[in-house]
Amino acid sequence: MAAPHRGGGVRLDPPGPAPEGLGRFGEFGGRFVPETLVAALEQLEAEFRKAWYSEDFRAELGGLLASYAGRPTPLTECHNLSELFGIRVLLKREDLTHTGSHKINNVLGQALLAKRMGKQKVIAETGAGQHGVATATAAALFGLECKVFMGAVDVERQALNVWRMRLLGAEVVPVTSGSGTLKDAINDAMRDWVASVEDTYYCIGSVVGPHPYPWIVREFQRVVGDEAREQARAVLGGDPDFVVACVGGGSNAMGTFAGFLNTKSRLIGVEAAGLGLESGQHGASLSRGVPGILHGARSQYLQDEEGQILEAHSISAGLDYPGVGPEHASLSADGRAEYVSATDEEALAGFKLLSITEGIVPALEPAHAVGWLARDAGKMIPKGSSVVLTMSGRGDKDAQQVSELLDLSKD
Amino acid sequence: MNLESHLRAQRDRERRLLVPYITGGINDDWLATIEEVAARGADAIEIGIPFSDPIMDGPVIQAASQQALLRGATPYGVVAELAALDIDVPLVVMTYYNPVHHFGHVRFAEALASAGVDGAIVPDLPVDEIDEWADAATNAGIETVLLAAPTTTDERLATICERSHGFVYGIALLGVTGERESVSSEALQMGTRLKNATDKPVLLGLGISNPKQAREASGAADGVIVGSALVRRLLEGASPREAGDFVATLRAGLDEGV
Numbered sequence A: 001m002a003a004p005h006r007g008g009g010v011r012l013d014p015p016g017p018a019p020e021g022l023g024r025f026g027e028f029g030g031r032f033v034p035e036t037l038v039a040a041l042e043q044l045e046a047e048f049r050k051a052w053y054s055e056d057f058r059a060e061l062g063g064l065l066a067s068y069a070g071r072p073t074p075l076t077e078c079h080n081l082s083e084l085f086g087i088r089v090l091l092k093r094e095d096l097t098h099t100g101s102h103k104i105n106n107v108l109g110q111a112l113l114a115k116r117m118g119k120q121k122v123i124a125e126t127g128a129g130q131h132g133v134a135t136a137t138a139a140a141l142f143g144l145e146c147k148v149f150m151g152a153v154d155v156e157r158q159a160l161n162v163w164r165m166r167l168l169g170a171e172v173v174p175v176t177s178g179s180g181t182l183k184d185a186i187n188d189a190m191r192d193w194v195a196s197v198e199d200t201y202y203c204i205g206s207v208v209g210p211h212p213y214p215w216i217v218r219e220f221q222r223v224v225g226d227e228a229r230e231q232a233r234a235v236l237g238g239d240p241d242f243v244v245a246c247v248g249g250g251s252n253a254m255g256t257f258a259g260f261l262n263t264k265s266r267l268i269g270v271e272a273a274g275l276g277l278e279s280g281q282h283g284a285s286l287s288r289g290v291p292g293i294l295h296g297a298r299s300q301y302l303q304d305e306e307g308q309i310l311e312a313h314s315i316s317a318g319l320d321y322p323g324v325g326p327e328h329a330s331l332s333a334d335g336r337a338e339y340v341s342a343t344d345e346e347a348l349a350g351f352k353l354l355s356i357t358e359g360i361v362p363a364l365e366p367a368h369a370v371g372w373l374a375r376d377a378g379k380m381i382p383k384g385s386s387v388v389l390t391m392s393g394r395g396d397k398d399a400q401q402v403s404e405l406l407d408l409s410k411d
Numbered sequence B: 001m002n003l004e005s006h007l008r009a010q011r012d013r014e015r016r017l018l019v020p021y022i023t024g025g026i027n028d029d030w031l032a033t034i035e036e037v038a039a040r041g042a043d044a045i046e047i048g049i050p051f052s053d054p055i056m057d058g059p060v061i062q063a064a065s066q067q068a069l070l071r072g073a074t075p076y077g078v079v080a081e082l083a084a085l086d087i088d089v090p091l092v093v094m095t096y097y098n099p100v101h102h103f104g105h106v107r108f109a110e111a112l113a114s115a116g117v118d119g120a121i122v123p124d125l126p127v128d129e130i131d132e133w134a135d136a137a138t139n140a141g142i143e144t145v146l147l148a149a150p151t152t153t154d155e156r157l158a159t160i161c162e163r164s165h166g167f168v169y170g171i172a173l174l175g176v177t178g179e180r181e182s183v184s185s186e187a188l189q190m191g192t193r194l195k196n197a198t199d200k201p202v203l204l205g206l207g208i209s210n211p212k213q214a215r216e217a218s219g220a221a222d223g224v225i226v227g228s229a230l231v232r233r234l235l236e237g238a239s240p241r242e243a244g245d246f247v248a249t250l251r252a253g254l255d256e257g258v
Ligand SMILES: Cc1ncc(COP(=O)(O)O)c(C=O)c1O
Pocket: A101, A102, A127, A128, A129, A130, A131, A205, A206, A207, A246, A247, A248, A249, A250, A251, A252, A253, A317, A318, A319, A363, A365, A366, A392, A393, A394
């Protein structure tokens, strides 16, 4: 049960601002859930408030982030890519954390909360499987029972992660309802939680869901942005001109942006354009969605003219979601962050480009950010600019899928 | 018709209340099914508005919702079609919040009123988020039924009873809709807690699947809501007549015991 320790922990920056009222970020957020869940969400909020403002909890989490997750992660200057683009590119290396993506930051925080609340079981949803793997990992570490809901389509395309979760002792439940992707996995996780709420902790994987989740997940991910800001200042002597991250539900982007909200850096989120925004086959809920209510929060969602939620499409399971966290909807509405998109094809190009120029194989999700940078360097991003880009995860999980799409023998 | 006064009047006659649930647009005969069910012992009818992501529903109502959507049912279309019904019991729609939000609160409430709908249940709109909808509903003369759960604290329970109109919906178990083997102990506790908190009609719903369970659960409240057990029969191809037969057995169970 005891967490491994190796001396000093990561020192976490002070907490960021809490949302207003019942989890409002501007006109977005809220707590639109069945009555059955309200008591559990109130309890979670009270526990999080107590924990997050206590030095003991922060020290315990900081210790785990250092000794178990491998924080702080480096900020890597990409000289080859910089030369190619004519802009200075620095990658925040979440791909180097234990389990291979930023998801571990949030999960370790929530697992500590679950432990404090005396819950013996955790459930989670997962898209790409990274959040599922991270949750299964923390469950193994803390001796919790773990069940992960995953869309049947994603079980197929992220087979390696399914195997990893099972190896870690978690039960993986394939979800066949709806489109069989992340949206439906969240539906089924919430349905399970309505029945199991008394002894089960729901470990949500992104800055989505009912209050207090978008706030909790942003706070547990802000270590990415806080570290990156200080590291960038050391390298650049100031704040970067641009801060870029991919956006699925939006946790790596929100964690990154949180560290730069009070700077002059321009914040850019890259959504999945799938087969192209005009095709209707994409995951660009900020560019093409409208306000609505799903999974407990008011945010931007892809929906038809009757208010039915549409299926998203993306080559990457982690961005294949028709919604986005409410704080992003708010940042987009007030213009503090800008949201752009990259297609499946551009993501594949980014995947290949970063591998070949820097020797870093990205996950398909952040490959969208790289693909967008490759397209917009010299345009939206003027030559000579500096860019911090969050490399939210590594590409091992995608090797199988991409190997069927990219024929390398020809080059 | 006023939902609450109708249910109170029925209750005052020592009648145990029965509200069957039918997914709007589930098949070609759905309107005829409602008329048959109304004539065979229902005290009000709950119409489910099909939605892509019904998180409070188990497999049966999920499948019904999906089937209705594939038939081309839309929230607005289902509501509009209700206007054609010729029945003498009140109608309550059960809709997730997104379709309401999407159409606009006022527009949705007015559409319900002009279709002759009396009440609305919005299961993902808890009492602390309800103001905007409640204003629109009240102005249009729509009674909003609130849900209470086994996990609801006493303090919230009081607020829910106060702000609920038509009746108070007691969630009879921890979980989503679907048939169950037996009436849970939570059902009886829920009924007792609500009856102690309000004199508005109290109905228990979720998991109540047959006449025996209906009789048992209604003993702790004023009546029951039966959803999945009826909708499953419709998915299996039950005619309006057969749906009515099932509702008649529930009525008999409530009236006489089994
Ligand atoms: C590596 C990686 N990046 C990004 C995402 C998208 O999630 P979020 O937008 O919450 O960061 C995922 C989700 O699975 C992921 O695995």
